[in-house]
Amino acid sequence: MRSLPGISFLALLGLSACSVGPDFTPPKAEAPPAWSGAAAKDGQNASGVVVASSEAADWWKSFNDAELTSLIDRARDSNLDLQQAGLRIEEARAQLVAVGARDLPTASFDNSYARSRLSKNGALDLFGGSGGAQTAAQSAASGIPSSVVPFSLPPFDLFQSGFDATWEIDVFGRVRRSVESAEAQAQAIAEQRNDVMISVYAEVARDYIQLRGVQRLIDITNSNLKAQRDAYKLTHAQAQGGETSNLDVENASSQVATTEAQLPTLEDQKTRSINALSYLLALEPDALRQELDTAKPMPPNPPHIPIGLPADLARRRPDIRRTEAELHAATANIGVARADLYPRLTLSGSIGLQALRFSKLGDWASRFYNFGPSLSIPVFNGVTYANISLQEVRQKESALAYKAAVLGALHEVENAVSSYGADQLRQRSLVRAADADARALSLAEQRYKAGLSSFLDVLDAERRTYSSQSEVERTDISIITDLIAIYKALGGGWNADSGSGVASPVSASQPASTK
16 A cells, blocks of 8 residues: 555656647638639739749749849848847747746755744743743653753754755646647747738838839929920910910910929929838938939839639738637647646755754765655636636637638738739720820820910810829839739748748647547
């Protein structure tokens, strides 16, 4: 029968391979087998999407614009949001190490000195410490002969030096589930950085395209302004010669002033775009003025944009991967909470030297030690049951967040592809309108010079031409912005195959199922 404690202890150690709580099973993304018919094919446009394996990790390189590539490369190294996200990953890794250390023994080397005096009315009173001799009844009650204990003890010194150690045996997997949760949280934070990376790259590209588009609008405005000033000079000369009225001169002057009024707004947009890019690269305002001030054409669209299948989004989109990791952490936290319902086994011990005189502290006879296990068995704690219910609700919330992330990603891709196709169709009509307006302006000028029409026809044709040319350019901006939105919605801007830079959220040793 003496072996029963040892057998029980070994049985508890055997249970340490078991982790209470549910094991995590990666959720299956609910996605349609294919994109909608309108989104999957578009034969009317020069650039369209195709259902092929998406290789959108470095999507900006498909524009073949060295300046854009340079800006994104610099943003990768200097963007403040990315740097903060990187620090959060380091923080999560440190937290993971701290959680994992809970499964290791703790030891300390302690040294102490105390000057003590025992109370006569305390424990010494059992031996007659109150000042009188120890009675026979006291001697019988204590079991210690009166000759052993003096009537009182003088103050004494106590020197002690030694090691203390404790180790909680993770019998029911509370620490293992905590480590599992911390690993999943670290994975979620790493995916959050990937999501920030995608947003930063997309924002750099959008601001760059906006800048090149505004520069083109400034060129169009200046070109129209030159033509309008030439018309003003012509009408002014004709009015002085009596060939036309001052009304035409004032109308021409008004048209020039109206077009001139567009330039300050466009210049402001240009400055704002340069400053936005400077901020994304963690530079002071206007730092990129010299580099970006010269107008350059916008990059052309690639002829085909592979978007893959809807089911691929769960692997490519960091926000979906993040919600999956958060669901994993929430599942592991249920096991952490449930482990509080089970006993805790702790091994503790100490060894050292103890003496009343410092000179005797090094003697072999001064050694002492104590060690042994302790078992804490919970009986009832309402907080534990409430915490289990709380973690179960949080797991359900995380599961819904995962479904919402998948559904939102599907909608983002479909909407971005739809806008991309619609804006290209709109641009084709606008180009035809701009060409017709340009021809109408030429005819109006010829008829006015021939005296067959009024100058109002010329002004009207000029306004329509300038407006249609500007709309064509703005649609060019929208088209490339739509394309950037497609790449962003597909999770482009990082490499899904290379992982996120941290360990997989699943522990190296997969937790066993709850017994």
